[in-house]
Amino acid sequence: MEQFLQVGVISSTHGIRGEVKVFPTTDDPARFKKLKKVLLDTGKERLELEIQSVKFFKQFVIVKFRGIDNINDIEKYKGKSLMVPREDAVQLEEDEYYIADLIGMEVYTDGGRFGTLKDVMETGANEVYIIDSDEHGEVLVPAIQDCILDVDVEKQTMKIRLMDGLI
Numbered sequence: 001m002e003q004f005l006q007v008g009v010i011s012s013t014h015g016i017r018g019e020v021k022v023f024p025t026t027d028d029p030a031r032f033k034k035l036k037k038v039l040l041d042t043g044k045e046r047l048e049l050e051i052q053s054v055k056f057f058k059q060f061v062i063v064k065f066r067g068i069d070n071i072n073d074i075e076k077y078k079g080k081s082l083m084v085p086r087e088d089a090v091q092l093e094e095d096e097y098y099i100a101d102l103i104g105m106e107v108y109t110d111g112g113r114f115g116t117l118k119d120v121m122e123t124g125a126n127e128v129y130i131i132d133s134d135e136h137g138e139v140l141v142p143a144i145q146d147c148i149l150d151v152d153v154e155k156q157t158m159k160i161r162l163m164d165g166l167i
Helices: 029-033 071-077
Strands: 004-014 019-024 037-041 046-057 060-065 081-085 106-109 112-122 127-133 137-142 148-152 157-160
Touching: 004 029, 004 037, 004 060, 004 071, 019 029, 019 071, 029 046, 029 060, 112 137, 127 157
Parallel strands: 106 157
Antiparallel strands: 004 019, 004 081, 019 060, 037 046, 037 081, 046 060, 106 112, 112 127, 127 137, 148 157
């Protein structure tokens, strides 16, 4: 399981005083209001940044970090991820999973190994799991109870039922 979970990606600067536009990768962008700190993944290291203020603009979260007061100090981090430790992440309901924990899972059907979960597509109604199938190439499986029979995050396995027409 991932120790750190992504909550957003810095898309650009906002103004000249060090604020950034963050594209949220969490289900609830309002959670940024409750966050006190995030980890900025620079690619080489993770820098702990304290959140000074948060506001919302269209689909973005405008974040100001304490101690970063100039556009030049933050501009180099465009495209970088903002992470939180798992213990600071939003608590999940039953049958909910962090996407980071699902990617890479071995997927099985009654017939045996089917493939590997490659990605998760978020649609309006439900998520869709993109599975790299050993036999059929890329297969899209809706994340609904009729298709997803079991998910074991610890063992990194998922059991699915393929509905007619999926392959």
